[in-house]
Amino acid sequence: MTPEAPNAHTISGSADVAEHLDSTFGVEPATYADTVVDRVLEAVAALLLASITLVLFVNAGLRFVFDSPWGGTEELVTGLMLWLTMLGFTIGVRRRESIEVRAFVDRLPVRLAVWLKLATDLLMALILLHLAWFAYRYVTEFGGDLTPFLRLPRGFFTAALPVGAVAAAVIVLVQLPGVRAAVLRQREEYQP
Secondary structure: OOOOOOOOOOOOOOHHHHHHHHHHHOOOHHHHHHHHHHHHHHHHHHHHHHHHHHHHHHHHHHHHHHHOOOOHHEEEEEHHHHHHHHHHHHHHHHOOOOOOOOOHHHOOOOOHHHHHHHHHHHHHHHHHHHHHHHHHHHHHHHOOOEEOOOOOEEHHOHHHHHHHHHHHHHHHOOOOOHHHHHHHHHHHHOOO
């Protein structure tokens, strides 16, 4: 009796594990870290949105049933919304889904479009770092002030501005080597 070839579903080594994961999740090994980061960011955003919804729902219930709303609702929801906004912006930058007007750029030769995209991405990173610097100064200046109802430092909420701006700037800079591929992919996706 001859030995049978191993079953294709049997996982025996690290290369087999990577191949199995590729086929299972449809992701290349190099993008596992990216997928994990994306999933964590999306989970945090979903958690923030659920928290905001829950706080608003409970407050509406308190107002309706007991005619006594919770006074900290506005402060908490506004602060969480700031974090959600900056997190959503960061996710959009990671996915390269920022608003672009490509009507003119798509008519340029690929080489010129890539250089233009590089220049605009560098400019975007510089503007985000500039925003982060002023947001940081704001947080250090006024972040210690307490909110009226919750008595939390305002910096707990306003720290979202410099954190989000720096995160987005770093993402833009990390994505610079893939600009050519992104430009080519956009042109393939939006061919008239």
